[in-house]
Amino acid sequence: MNKQQIPVIVLAGFLGSGKTTLLNHLLHRSGGSRIGAIVNDFGSIEIDAMSVAGQLGDSTVSLGNGCLCCAVDASELDEYLERLARPSAGIDVIVIEASGLAEPQELVKMLLASENPHIVYGGLVEVVDAAEFDATRERHPEVDRHLGIADLVVVNKADRVPGEERERVLGVVRGLAGRAAVVSASFGRVDVELFFDRAPVGERVGQLSFDDLREGDVDLGDVGDENGACEDGCGHRDHLHSAYESLSFTSEAPMEPRSLMALLDSRPEGLYRIKGYVDFGAADPRNRYGVHAVGRFLRFYPEQWAPAEPRLTQLVLIGSGIDVPALEKELEACRTYAPQADEHGMWGVLRYVQEPDEEPDGQPDDQPAEAPGEEPGAER
Ligand SMILES: Nc1nc2c(ncn2[C@@H]2O[C@H](COP(=O)(O)OP(=O)(O)OP(=O)(O)O)[C@@H](O)[C@H]2O)c(=O)[nH]1
Numbered sequence: 001m002n003k004q005q006i007p008v009i010v011l012a013g014f015l016g017s018g019k020t021t022l023l024n025h026l027l028h029r030s031g032g033s034r035i036g037a038i039v040n041d042f043g044s045i046e047i048d049a050m051s052v053a054g055q056l057g058d059s060t061v062s063l064g065n066g067c068l069c070c071a072v073d074a075s076e077l078d079e080y081l082e083r084l085a086r087p088s089a090g091i092d093v094i095v096i097e098a099s100g101l102a103e104p105q106e107l108v109k110m111l112l113a114s115e116n117p118h119i120v121y122g123g124l125v126e127v128v129d130a131a132e133f134d135a136t137r138e139r140h141p142e143v144d145r146h147l148g149i150a151d152l153v154v155v156n157k158a159d160r161v162p163g164e165e166r167e168r169v170l171g172v173v174r175g176l177a178g179r180a181a182v183v184s185a186s187f188g189r190v191d192v193e194l195f196f197d198r199a200p201v202g203e204r205v206g207q208l209s210f211d212d213l214r215e216g217d218v219d220l221g222d223v224g225d226e227n228g229a230c231e232d233g234c235g236h237r238d239h240l241h242s243a244y245e246s247l248s249f250t251s252e253a254p255m256e257p258r259s260l261m262a263l264l265d266s267r268p269e270g271l272y273r274i275k276g277y278v279d280f281g282a283a284d285p286r287n288r289y290g291v292h293a294v295g296r297f298l299r300f301y302p303e304q305w306a307p308a309e310p311r312l313t314q315l316v317l318i319g320s321g322i323d324v325p326a327l328e329k330e331l332e333a334c335r336t337y338a339p340q341a342d343e344h345g346m347w348g349v350l351r352y353v354q355e356p357d358e359e360p361d362g363q364p365d366d367q368p369a370e371a372p373g374e375e376p377g378a379e380r
């Protein structure tokens with residue numbers, strides 16, 4: 001490897017497996033290394049990019065609204081790589097966080113094909129949600145193929161899976177991952193050296209070529225197949241995202257907590273992933289609520305509004321077989337214009353706020369939220 005070349009690592013994994021959490025861990029624990037991040041959001045509101053520490057700046061860029069694997073040409077990616085790899089940026093390693101529905105081999109191919117002399121492909125890291133692993137594989141057998149081309153697999157959410165079951169999942173993943181290193185983690189807390197120094201650099205990465213990737217190639221011949229082609233007609237009928245739709249919802253009016261909880265508590269099976277931020281207005285004027293749903297798992301994360309931050313609700317909902325217009329109407333119906341909050345309205349939300357002992361370890365720029373109890377109308 002040319003010393004001047006910056007390794008570019010692809011961070012992939014199914015919806016909600018913990019890619020952004022892991023990227024934030026890397027950013028916080030990078031020591032003297034400077035990480036450039038490219039974040040690819042599936043929805044048109046760039047929630048992942050907003051959740052990345054430091055957010056968008058000279059070292060983090062966002063590529064939103066669709067999977068990078070279906071970019072008609074790779075020029076946008078090249079442009080970002082160029083920007084991050086220029087010597088004046090002082091970047092040591094670049095991490096591309098793929099959307100949760102991206103086809104990793106397409107991203108790897110783009111990197112291998114890049115003519116940018118400053119970068120070199122640095123390996124594929126797949127993040128697996130240990131708690132959802134069986135269900136995800138059942139719905140998407142393609143996941144096995146993704147693990148087969150990985151250089152490092154992080155079996156995340158170990159905290160949600162008891163000992164024996166975790167060992168079983170690790171065993172299955174090891175069987176599928178071939179020669180990749182497999183590590184178990186909670187909240188993406190992996191040894192950072194796995195990324196920057198030791199793995200995923202190694203024989204396997206050195207050998208990965210177009211030929212390796214071709215084995216897992218999909219049939220690109222069926223453009224327009226109504227059961228398979230991507231919305232944008234790229235024809236990648238076997239891509240995970242071909243069966244998924246997303247809804248991006250923004251509201252300037254606050255959300256009424258009881259109505260929103262009624263909607264979330266009865267969300268349809270196919271609505272696998274929800275992420276974003278909610279403004280509950282008078283029910284808790286101090287905090288915005290980060291929200292994450294992954295399968296049946298739901299959590300709210302209160303955090304203080306920044307002083308000049310516009311009070312918006314911004315949500316991305318991703319699912320398969322969902323009725324997008326109906327969901328949008330239901331969300332619109334949750335908006336409230338009432339100046340006073342319902343006294344116990346937040347109870348339903350606070351059930352889903354994580355306990356302190358579930359928290360990932362304190363990160364330098366974590367901003368603790370204050371309980372809404374001090375505000376009129378909000379109680380725990
Ligand atoms: N219990 C538990 N929750 C986790 C862990 N890692 C991440 N989470 C939570 O899982 C949810 C999704 O995490 P993200 O890091 O946003 O997942 P992602 O893979 O970036 O999601 P997409 O970009 O939508 O595919 C969040 O609520 C995280 O706090 C973990 O190890 N244990």
